[in-house]
Amino acid sequence: xxxxxxxxxxxxxxxxxxxxxxxxxxxxxxxxxxxxxxxxxxxxxxxxxxxxxxxxxxxxxxxxxxxxxxxxxxxxxxxxxxxxxxxxxxxxxxxxxxxxxxxxxxxxxxxxxxxxxxxxxxxxxxxxxxxxxxxxxxxxxxxxxxxxxxxxxxxxxxxxxxxxxxxxxxxxxxxxxxxxxxxxxxxxxxxxxxxxxxxxxxxxxxxxxxxxxxxxxxxxxxxxxxxxxxxxxxxxxxxxxxxxxxxxxxxxxxxxxxxxxxxxxxxxxxxxxxxxxxxxxxxxxxxxxxxxxxxxxxxxxxxxxxxxxxxxxxxxxxxxxxxxxxxxxxxxxxxxx
Amino acid sequence: xxxxxxxxxxxxxxxxxxxxxxxxxxxxxxxxxxxxxxxxxxxxxxxxxxxxxxxxxxxxxxxxxxxxxxxxxxxxxxxxxxxxxxxxxxxxxxxxxxxxxxxxxxxxxxxxxxxxxxxxxxxxxxxxxxxxxxxxxxxxxxxxxxxxxxxxxxxxxxxxxxxxxxxxxxxxxxxxxxxxxxxxxxxxxxxxxxxxxxxxxxxxxxxxxxxxxxxxxxxxxxxxxxxxxxxxxxxxxxxxxxxxxxxxxxxxxxxxxxxxxxxxxxxxxxxxxxxxxxxxxxxxxxxxxxxxxxxxxxxxxxxxxxxxxxxxxxxxxxxxxxxxxxxxxxxxxxxxxxxxxxxxxxxxxxxxxxxxxxxxxxxxxxxxxx
Numbered sequence: 001x002x003x004x005x006x007x008x009x010x011x012x013x014x015x016x017x018x019x020x021x022x023x024x025x026x027x028x029x030x031x032x033x034x035x036x037x038x039x040x041x042x043x044x045x046x047x048x049x050x051x052x053x054x055x056x057x058x059x060x061x062x063x064x065x066x067x068x069x070x071x072x073x074x075x076x077x078x079x080x081x082x083x084x085x086x087x088x089x090x091x092x093x094x095x096x097x098x099x100x101x102x103x104x105x106x107x108x109x110x111x112x113x114x115x116x117x118x119x120x121x122x123x124x125x126x127x128x129x130x131x132x133x134x135x136x137x138x139x140x141x142x143x144x145x146x147x148x149x150x151x152x153x154x155x156x157x158x159x160x161x162x163x164x165x166x167x168x169x170x171x172x173x174x175x176x177x178x179x180x181x182x183x184x185x186x187x188x189x190x191x192x193x194x195x196x197x198x199x200x201x202x203x204x205x206x207x208x209x210x211x212x213x214x215x216x217x218x219x220x221x222x223x224x225x226x227x228x229x230x231x232x233x234x235x236x237x238x239x240x241x242x243x244x245x246x247x248x249x250x251x252x253x254x255x256x257x258x259x260x261x262x263x264x265x266x267x268x269x270x271x272x273x274x275x276x277x278x279x280x281x282x283x284x285x286x287x288x289x290x291x292x293x294x295x296x297x298x299x300x301x302x303x304x305x306x307x308x309x310x311x312x313x314x315x316x317x318x319x320x321x322x323x324x325x326x327x328x329x330x331x332x333x334x335x336x337x
Numbered sequence: 338x339x340x341x342x343x344x345x346x347x348x349x350x351x352x353x354x355x356x357x358x359x360x361x362x363x364x365x366x367x368x369x370x371x372x373x374x375x376x377x378x379x380x381x382x383x384x385x386x387x388x389x390x391x392x393x394x395x396x397x398x399x400x401x402x403x404x405x406x407x408x409x410x411x412x413x414x415x416x417x418x419x420x421x422x423x424x425x426x427x428x429x430x431x432x433x434x435x436x437x438x439x440x441x442x443x444x445x446x447x448x449x450x451x452x453x454x455x456x457x458x459x460x461x462x463x464x465x466x467x468x469x470x471x472x473x474x475x476x477x478x479x480x481x482x483x484x485x486x487x488x489x490x491x492x493x494x495x496x497x498x499x500x501x502x503x504x505x506x507x508x509x510x511x512x513x514x515x516x517x518x519x520x521x522x523x524x525x526x527x528x529x530x531x532x533x534x535x536x537x538x539x540x541x542x543x544x545x546x547x548x549x550x551x552x553x554x555x556x557x558x559x560x561x562x563x564x565x566x567x568x569x570x571x572x573x574x575x576x577x578x579x580x581x582x583x584x585x586x587x588x589x590x591x592x593x594x595x596x597x598x599x600x601x602x603x604x605x606x607x608x609x610x611x612x613x614x615x616x617x618x619x620x621x622x623x624x625x626x627x628x629x630x631x632x633x634x635x636x637x638x639x640x641x642x643x644x645x646x647x648x649x650x651x652x653x654x655x656x657x658x659x660x661x662x663x664x665x666x667x668x669x670x671x672x673x674x675x676x677x678x679x680x681x682x683x684x685x686x687x688x689x690x691x692x693x694x695x696x697x698x699x700x701x702x703x704x705x706x707x
Binding site for chain 1: 345346350351379381382385386426427428451453693
């Protein structure tokens with residue numbers, strides 16, 4: 001077998017078949033994928049179907065805590081579960097730059113397979129394209145996922161109610177700071193790693209016995225916690241107040257943010273969710289989350305305001321001051337000079 | 338617990354806040370010089386904790402904000418050259434020249450890379466010998482020593498495809514020019530911690546004496562800033578303005594002699610154009626004659642055009658503390674963080690961006706008190 005991907009691998013001819021047979025199917029083992037048909041046909045499901053798609057262009061492809069492969073699986077699973085849907089199946093499409101090393105591709109496919117197996121959500125259909133060198137940066141992945149929406153819940157960013165509690169499932173900014181410090185070539189003592197992980201089990205546990213106290217679920221990916229809260233406040237036409245003291249953040253992440261000049265409230269998370277729920281149900285929800293590893297650091301971080309709402313998000317700082325949180329403008333840029 | 342934690346705990350800050358409120362005898366106007374102070378004040382909500390009588394004005398201490406658009410245009414002209422890679426601090430990426438920014442140029446094919454230190458730019462030049470790597474030398478006395486050291490390293494290592502774009506500025510001359518403005522009414526100066534670490538707290542002595550101006554050198558944590566404000570209020574109350582160093586863990590009276598020596602070895606003072614403030618004698622740094630070959634714009638034959646401000650932009654008066662952001666006709670309408678017109682909106686730590694981002698509560702209070 002070749003050592004590098006070349007344009008033949010994307011031709012649809014023998015080299016493509018070789019790649020699919022020897023590499024993709026070695027790791028991705030769902031019967032639908034093995035059939036090599038033009039599309040996958042799934043079983044019969046009763047209920048509302050949820051559909052989501054996301055493209056992954058992360059640089060570097062491999063980072064502490066994960067890689068583009070598992071990230072592409074977790075991200076789409078999480079987008080489905082944020083509407084209370086149970087993920088059923090994934091598609092996987094790759095656009096690969098000519099000259100990409102096959103052993104790196106193999107590591108990525110193995111990571112996709114491990115993530116999908118761990119989450120119990122199979123890759124049932126896929127596609128591979130190879131483009132000439134320089135037409136794409138190494139490798140891009142798109143995954144789509146379908147899921148079955150819960151018939152007992154109607155979870156949406158529009159459903160936050162005055163008086164609701166706001167919970168965050170774990171520590172802030174782990175993914176964003178990991179990627180940015182990789183890009184900057186900065187090594188942080190104490191270890192930082194991406195939080196990429198699927199949240200289907202956590203959300204499943206929350207919704208299993210829930211009779212409607214969970215109103216909003218949102219994974220604060222790009223734009224970070226602050227931007228996600230602003231979106232919820234605007235969509236639900238409520239004010240949200242959070243407290244800096246209550247925000248879980250790893251010390252190494254806090255230090256790295258200070259060093260590079262970034263605000264952790266605006267950095268991406270890839271395995272965390274915001275839960276907006278009835279005040280009365282908040283304690284039970286917190287306990288349920290904390291029983292699972294992915295919700296171990298869950299914390300109540302604030303409240304939806306009671307009174308007249310302007311769609312604002314405010315933060316009470318650790319020294320007792322207050323400030324408004326705005327959505328992220330542009331990309332987060334390091335501040336040096 | 339890291340070192341900064343203690344300076345952010347309510348147990349430390351609350352007594353300082355209470356003492357400030359107790360000590361304030363009359364309304365005071367205090368200018369925080371440094372952009373990092375401005376950011377910290379907003380980020381920690383410090384303004385919301387201060388009594389009504391304290392007006393905080395943001396001075397000319399954000400290096401990106403005081404860089405004239407014409408100088409950005411010159412960097413863009415360099416970026417357009419086929420053989421050039423601009424390696425810059427991220428701070429500059431979105432700053433508009435008269436028409437576009439480095440981010441825009443990058444989108445249309447220019448090579449623009451973000452680096453975290455000038456030495457990274459030199460390493461890039463080593464890796465890519467066929468390209469001319471230009472580092473915009475932006476910043477005050479805080480970045481100048483590292484830039485000087487990088488120029489010396491480039492010379493020592495014989496790296497010919499590295500150069501800088503001269504843009505460094507120095508603080509004391511700008512502050513002196515600002516304070517000479519009879520319209521500027523400031524009782525106290527919160528002096529920048531990082532710059533002071535280089536130039537030393539005694540650098541503010543002449544300013545304090547000449548203008549009877551209370552000066553306090555302060556760090557950037559909430560407790561640092563509050564302690565600095567308290568020092569200023571006490572000096573103003575006593576009618577004995579001077580220079581108090583409230584940041585002794587980083588700033589010595591003489592500053593960092595070695596870092597200053599590096600600057601003096603490579604650079605010499607030159608008249609420099611400050612966005613909003615105009616030309617100020619001896620307030621910029623240019624390469625000394627023996628290092629001129631590291632002048633990137635000269636190598637490319639690009640000249641910086643005379644500066645002119647965008648129409649309607651009041652950044653100059655805002656930088657001087659004469660106007661508050663909402664007083665500018667462009668603020669929040671033509672000029673927003675998404676589409677910045679003036680420099681104060683461009684940088685995260687620009688006064689207008691900070692006002693826009695962190696809310697109107699502080700703005701209203703400032704306006705009422707100002």
